[in-house]
Amino acid sequence: EKFNTPVILRSTTRISHGKSVVRLGERKASQGKIEFLKNPQKYVAVPSYARKMRERMEKRLAQLRLYVNKCSQNRIIARGKEVGVVASGVTFQYAMEEFKEASILKLGLSYPFPDDLIREFAHNYQELIVIEELDNFLEEHIRSLGIKTKGRDFFPGIGELNPDKVAQGHDRIENSSVLLVEKKVDKKATLLPARPPVFCAGCPSRGLFYALSQIDCVVSGDIGCYSLGVFPPYERLDTILCMGAGITVAQGMDKAGFRDKPLIGIVGDSTFFHAGMTGLLEISYNKGISTIIIVDNRATAMTGLQDHPGTGRTLMKKRTHTAYPEDFARACGIKNIRVIDPLDFGQTLRVLKEEVRKKAASVIISRRACILIEKPKKGPWTIDPDRCTQCGRCLKVGCPAIYKERANEKVILIDEVLCTGCGFCAQVCPKGAIVPKG
Incomplete structure (x- = not known):
């Protein structure tokens, strides 16, 4: 409202899926009256007005360039004296966890870019590291200011970053090596069965x-x-x-x-x-x-x-x-x-x-309604071993409730806990071996 400009709050997948304890403050209801002031020059984008809109936008950006260098959304967490890290969004949290001896510049408002703030920050440190996901948008801009950085050469530009990938990048920077550091994995974790994405049982x-x-x-x-x-x-x-x-x-x-x-x-x-x-x-x-x-x-x-x-x-x-x-x-x-x-x-x-x-x-x-909204009234189904010929057609239905017994893979079973009773598997069984339980 101060600059009369739209603001985009950008959420990545990991932020959207995250959760944390929050401290609630007092809720303040808006006291402003909702009104509309007629102003065609501002709201009607015909060519003659649009040219003036562009002029006003450039003036707003000039004002914002001054603001972003001093606003609270862009702040420095001073921790070390040799290494500075620039991060924005979820990568800020990764940087805080992994680069414990480095000072961090958190960019909460990254456009327009706070050129003066980044110059001041970079001047105080021997080494500047930029951590960002996918395209190296921040790093390219910082380099355009004549500032040397380390970033894309050490952190992958494909896929999401996570604490492990940032830790690997940190090790590569410290060791001046282009080889990825072997990730330490709990052996128990490798024993966990794969969980491919599937439709819910009864979907x-x-x-x-x-x-x-x-x-x-x-x-x-x-x-x-x-x-x-x-x-x-x-x-x-x-x-x-x-x-x-x-x-x-x-x-x-x-x-x-x-x-x-x-x-x-x-x-x-x-x-x-x-x-x-x-x-x-x-x-x-x-x-x-x-x-x-x-x-x-x-x-x-x-x-x-x-x-x-x-x-x-x-x-x-x-x-x-x-x-x-x-x-x-x-x-x-x-x-x-x-x-x-x-x-x-x-x-x-x-x-x-x-x-x-x-x-x-x-x-x-x-x-048909989603199974999470409307569950079938019938109970779980079961497989009659005397009728089942292990043809495997029910497995091709892809229901997570149908599985092969670990001790004997020739035996096909239905998990009564997962089964929603939709009965679709019974329709594809050529031998009528899938029947209601009980």
Whole structure:
């Protein structure tokens, strides 16, 4: 508000997944009145006004360049006299833990860059180290000021940093070696079984992707729990780009002339309302040929079961109008619209085969609530050893509740604790060996 400019709070994955004890202060409610002051020169970006906006922006940046050199968000933690470390975000914490004898410059407000502050900081130390993830944005700017640094040559530019990687970089700097230091690992940790990402036990998407694995097609995916369909045993996603691209990539391949296999685009209900509706309209308008599957699990499941326009509730849990994807598909002019229960294997496979054969656009709504919202009323299932022939078809369903016995891998069991009772595995068993327990 002081500089009349937008501020972006950037959160990385590790910060978003972190937790800590916090000390609560007094909550101060905003006393300001919400009002709008008419000012077209500020809010209407037509060319004649936009040129003036640019002038005002440059003036704001000049003021901010003075501010960032003195603001409390950019601060120095003085600890050593020889080495200085520049860090921002989560790398600041790694630097504090690993470089205990070094002074740290924490950049909480990194743009515009505090040139005067960094010059002052660098002047006081014999060696300046820059720790940052991915692109060396900070280091390049510091070097442009004529300051020598150590950074990307010692810390990887691919993937997240963590305390171990920063410790390795520290060792490489001290030893003047380009070789990675061997990481000390607790032998017990190496005995832990791998935990690949999988759908939850009872997840409706498991039924859908198992059915898709029975069809020879090209599937463009999207952002959501269903992204896990790219992994074994399904391996049924060929592209994932961004939210909404599950639909538009299928349309793009169709318009490019791809005809070797049926084209299927997958998008979640939440993603459809957020970024998929225009893509579906484009398919209809441009007479595209593809099958679009909308995975409607009644929630924004991947990020914590938040509501969306299709749930009938606001984010504050107040009742509101429910939007249905099939209604929008009809409004777009899509003629072929089917609604399926993905845990009904026979229905799902039949509808998929019927729709991919059509030389027109079609929409399939795969509708069943997320298992974390609505659990099946039936109890766990079990495997009858007298009927089971160990064909392994149930294992290809990919449910974490189904496993081979460690002592005898020919014996397949169902974990009663993990089993949600969805019964999908029973539908794929050719011998009827999977039955309700009790």
